[in-house]
Amino acid sequence: MKERLTDALYGLGWSVVKKLPEPVAVALGQRIADQAWKRRGKGVLRLEANLARVVPDASPRRLAELSRAGMRSYLRYWMESFRLPAWSPERIRGGFDVKDVHYLVDGLAEGRGVVLALPHMGNYDLAGAWVTTHLGVPFTTVAERLKPESLYDRFVAYREGLGMEVLPHQGGSAFGTLARRLRAGGLVCLVADRDLSASGVEVSFFGERAKMPAGPAALALQTGALLLPVTLWYDESPVMRGRVHPPVGVPGDGTRAERIAVMIQETADAFASGISEHPEDWHMLQRLWLADLDRGPGSAGRPQGPGSPGPPEMEKP
Numbered sequence: 449m450k451e452r453l454t455d456a457l458y459g460l461g462w463s464v465v466k467k468l469p470e471p472v473a474v475a476l477g478q479r480i481a482d483q484a485w486k487r488r489g490k491g492v493l494r495l496e497a498n499l500a501r502v503v504p505d506a507s508p509r510r511l512a513e514l515s516r517a518g519m520r521s522y523l524r525y526w527m528e529s530f531r532l533p534a535w536s537p538e539r540i541r542g543g544f545d546v547k548d549v550h551y552l553v554d555g556l557a558e559g560r561g562v563v564l565a566l567p568h569m570g571n572y573d574l575a576g577a578w579v580t581t582h583l584g585v586p587f588t589t590v591a592e593r594l595k596p597e598s599l600y601d602r603f604v605a606y607r608e609g610l611g612m613e614v615l616p617h618q619g620g621s622a623f624g625t626l627a628r629r630l631r632a633g634g635l636v637c638l639v640a641d642r643d644l645s646a647s648g649v650e651v652s653f654f655g656e657r658a659k660m661p662a663g664p665a666a667l668a669l670q671t672g673a674l675l676l677p678v679t680l681w682y683d684e685s686p687v688m689r690g691r692v693h694p695p696v697g698v699p700g701d702g703t704r705a706e707r708i709a710v711m712i713q714e715t716a717d718a719f720a721s722g723i724s725e726h727p728e729d730w731h732m733l734q735r736l737w738l739a740d741l742d743r744g745p746g747s748a749g750r751p752q753g754p755g756s757p758g759p760p761e762m763e764k765p
Contacts, residue, residue: 481522668696
């Protein structure tokens, strides 16, 4: 019953919200965000606890302001995502402004393949649509297997409609396919600030231990592709902003695991620099740091599964 309700809510978003005038969708998203923030549910409390690590000297009032802005940013992501299928190519091209995109363009021109690694910031679906529309570059990504299966199918259809090749996150075949795309000089985009497997790499993130996926660095190391961290954020305009960070270096010494660990730490540091500048646009409503994961399922703000009802509790897949 819960899974069917979740699927129906997503379907309602894509069928109804995309038809709303943009100012109406923006106002609706802000209203939902403010209501969710006032309820102080688990997702909001977890977001606030995560922001406390990002801005450790923030007062309780400042943290409350950041979490409210964070929920508005989060709902802006959902309103945009529900409306993206109806956006014209011109609206997509004008909806994203990115600094230092030459790292990506030059890497692709060299024919060596590029891995873009992103945290849960801003709207990575819009950034992907901009890449396929403005740059004219197709790319491959992965998606977590959601429940119910019909919900996963919705997300795959949505992202394929934006020009992406989508592979299921589960299963070893995804890595091989991604590696083949990179060896052919292609582009791979991966959300990489939260580990969904048992093989994550431990990093220092805002001074505490966390785990992040090894995939971006492993792919770059195995194929010779360029690894580029990317951070995204909003301002008061309708245009999302972004930055392509300098390439992550490949260590010359050490075992494969050691070299991957160094590369993932450098990626985490790039994420942290972008998140520090725009903490309200980091949509991390789940537990991330190992100290929080060790507290067990009874702790406040435990991870919200993709099947949780209502936009404020929906996890960005």
